[in-house]
Amino acid sequence: VSIGAGFVVIAGPCAVESREQVRRTAAAVKHAGAHMLRGGAYKPRSSPYSFQGLGREGLVYLREAGRETGLPTVSEVMEPTQVAHMADEVDMLQVGARNMQNFPLLSALGEIDKPVLLKRGMMASIEELLLAAEYIVSKGNKQVVLCERGIRTFETATRSTLDLSAVVVLKERTHLPVIVDPSHAAGEARWIAPLAKAALACGADGIMVEVHPDPQNALCDAKQALTPAGFEELMEQLDRLAGACAARETVTSGPSDAGHADVLWQPVGW
Ligand code: PEP
Numbered sequence: 001v002s003i004g005a006g007f008v009v010i011a012g013p014c015a016v017e018s019r020e021q022v023r024r025t026a027a028a029v030k031h032a033g034a035h036m037l038r039g040g041a042y043k044p045r046s047s048p049y050s051f052q053g054l055g056r057e058g059l060v061y062l063r064e065a066g067r068e069t070g071l072p073t074v075s076e077v078m079e080p081t082q083v084a085h086m087a088d089e090v091d092m093l094q095v096g097a098r099n100m101q102n103f104p105l106l107s108a109l110g111e112i113d114k115p116v117l118l119k120r121g122m123m124a125s126i127e128e129l130l131l132a133a134e135y136i137v138s139k140g141n142k143q144v145v146l147c148e149r150g151i152r153t154f155e156t157a158t159r160s161t162l163d164l165s166a167v168v169v170l171k172e173r174t175h176l177p178v179i180v181d182p183s184h185a186a187g188e189a190r191w192i193a194p195l196a197k198a199a200l201a202c203g204a205d206g207i208m209v210e211v212h213p214d215p216q217n218a219l220c221d222a223k224q225a226l227t228p229a230g231f232e233e234l235m236e237q238l239d240r241l242a243g244a245c246a247a248r249e250t251v252t253s254g255p256s257d258a259g260h261a262d263v264l265w266q267p268v269g270w
């Protein structure tokens with residue numbers, strides 16, 4: 001999977017909960033057309049009493065599900081001591097919003113030969129996100145993917161405020177691929193599809209979304225998890241939108257020889 005050439009969809013549960021749960025999710029998202037599988041084994045939970053993830057056992061289940069479906073995997077790394085074994089288990093290491101400025105972690109990730117998915121901190125500016133990426137890149141690891149996942153604002157209706165202008169600015173200021181996580185931004189499953197489509201329309205290189213076979217019983221981020229059917233519907237909507245964007249490009253790029261009726265263009269005097 002090459003991120004930055006085409007629209008990449010990463011999907012999977014917030015947390016790996018069991019072998020069966022991640023297997024079922026992987027099969028469903030693969031069937032619907034996902035390109036990569038996500039799943040947290042080390043979970044940065046706001047409350048110490050919440051499910052903290054299965055740790056190494058979770059990484060094994062994630063790897064198995066990835067191998068079974070042929071989907072490369074991504075999982076969150078929380079501290080420098082986890083980097084070495086995670087680099088052996090997963091195909092891409094994720095830095096979560098809460099660790100975007102964990103500088104020892106960023107430096108350790110700069111020394112491995114695996115792509116890093118760097119999420120924007122919920123209180124971080126675009127500048128700070130780019131400087132965090134710089135920590136990784138300056139140590140020698142050039143494979144960094146940026147992720148806009150919503151920031152904290154005065155607005156409380158959504159879990160976070162999805163800053164899609166960050167995508168536009170980042171695409172201008174850096175060569176790094178930029179993806180969008182509408183799940184953590186929206187916090188509600190029913191708002192994910194429109195935000196994911198907006199991400200595609202504004203030029204993001206992909207999305208990462210949370211999918212769970214039984215959202216009501218998810219141990220983490222239950223409200224924002226798409227069902228496999230909801231994910232399939234999202235993929236169909238994205239396909240239609242990608243087609244519409246491509247058609248629009250054809251129309252605006254001048255007379256086409258592909259059987260379109262050419263619309264006569266009249267200059268208007270404003
Ligand atoms: C996640 O992707 O599971 C996650 C914890 O996201 P964030 O770091 O953006 O809150």
Ligand code: MN
Pocket residue numbers: 014015184210220221
């Ligand atoms: Mn989550």
